[in-house]
Amino acid sequence: MSLVELTLTRLRLFFREPSAVFWTFIFPILLTIALGVAFRNRPPEPVAAAVEEGQGSAALALALAEDPRIEARVLGPREARAALRAGRVALVVSAGPPLRYAFDPTRPESRLARALVDDAVQRAAGRVDPVSAVEAKVVEPGARYIDFLVPGLLGLNIMSSGMWGVAFVIVETRQKKLLKRLLATPMRRGEFLLSFVFLRMLFLVLELPVLLGFARLAFGVSVQGSLALLVLVAFLGALAFAGIGLLVAARATNTQTASGLINLVMMPMFLLSGVFFSATHFPAVMQPAIRALPLTALIDALRAVMNEGAGAAAVARPALLLAVVSLASFALALRAFRWS
């Protein structure tokens, strides 16, 4: 059966290419470790504030030292300004009167520092809160950065291994005239193309457990929703990127052109689709275009299932988009494919 042999051949060639194995399996894990460590959740740190040296500064500093949420030091006016500019302190307080807060309101930690310092100063001066409140500290599952990151990396991995694994390999086969040699046999063209799609599906069966298993063991990242739905979404994503890979490979005759095209297709999605930070940070005018990108659809659906425990109905829209992209890209690629 030549489809089996073709798929087996693809599999052998992949595992004999150390760089391919690295980028597909090792790199996503390294990236998860690096980002997971860099953005790990830490206990809240005290805000840094400077008290401007002058009349009443010592008493003010003393009052602030009472509050564990604030780390205050007394600095000369010039030094205090420099520290604020350099970001070493978030706020400069002058005892006044009147009491004066100098800070940059566009910096979130400065606004936080202003609120905390003001709270401490007012309490020290005898303010009594008219409403009493108690705090309940909770950690929502799936709300950490690593929980956000893992589905993003999974989507990224599905995209890049699809693009390189399909597009680059096909163009290489064409460039080496191996495609021509294969066409001189009774091999069926459809089986040749199908072997790439099969390979992607097989790989998903390996990629998913490796990345998800690692994220669970190392960072306790878990899947809130149905695992079957997650696999289905990943499957549709892999199919869509196999189709796009096929389309990219349809005409290119050398691997340099193919690499250029692959990067051209992947780079916008790499930046815009919300792999590392939420795509909602981009301006509203860009949102419709960003929503239409297949990687955005894939990552949104993966995140919804993994972090929010979303059901099939909630991911129907992105799943449909992926299915349409798959069908359209396959159909176009088959029409445009350069066999000889």
Add this chain to the structure above:
Amino acid sequence: MSENLAIRCRGLVKRYEEVVAVDGLDLEVLRGECFGLLGPNGAGKTSTLEVLEGLIAPTAGEVEVLGRSWGRHERELRERLGITLQETRLPEKLTVLEIVELFRSFYERGRAVEEIIALVALEEKRRVWYEKLSGGQKQRLAVACALVGDPQLLFLDEPTTGLDPQSRRQLWDVVLGLKAEGRTVLLTTHYMDEAERLCDRVAIVDRGRVIALGTPRELIARVAGHAVVEFAVDGALLDEAALGALPGARGLRRTPGGFALTVDRVHVAVPALLAHLEASRAPLERLSTHSATLEDVFVTLTGRRLRE
């Protein structure tokens, strides 16, 4: 079409934008023969072959292969043909066995993989990656891939180009074995010794046309005579027409360092030549003779050498 023809093509033309690669070529290859297409690089051999192999479409002309046409019987033909291309790089990191198995899987019927590997003498390299094979071994593997479907007709495009003499001889043995089994082989080459050794008939191709056709012996005898006498004289002007008409001679042509006289009877022509030069007061600088080859046929017909 006659039952005993493996290939028939009439008025074949292949044009690439500005270049005419094949310019009205006619060809008939008999079943069971080894037929050689000879010619310099760029003569149109490979384009002809690729049209016959159904890999490129002709601009004009009729092609029949094994009594079938490419338009209607592609799959059937693919099952019955074996092909090696001039340059194919098989996957570097597959073993000989894996590559032959892959090619075997494309054919409905064919020969056992191990048998094919033995046929091209690669048993010891079965588990070796393609990238570790020598040029000759790679070429024999390419032939193995062409043989897995048990083809009736084989196309070999420059099977020994770039190989060392020992590898060439090993590949010749493979081709002679195929011929002995009654398969039809069409090969291209620019090595005349290869054509003389392997081919029952040859067609000399130049600028996209067949300029001579026959068995190697016939062609040599008809066009180039039996031998070639090469000589050079010191300066003097020679009567070239008279030299070409000497007893036992066929004709004279200039060569880069002197002249070449094609002769039918060396023992008659050489004394006559010496006498003529003596009479013309042209002192002889050197003189040598060799049996005529297909190379001489080509040079006689075109005035150019094959591998220029």
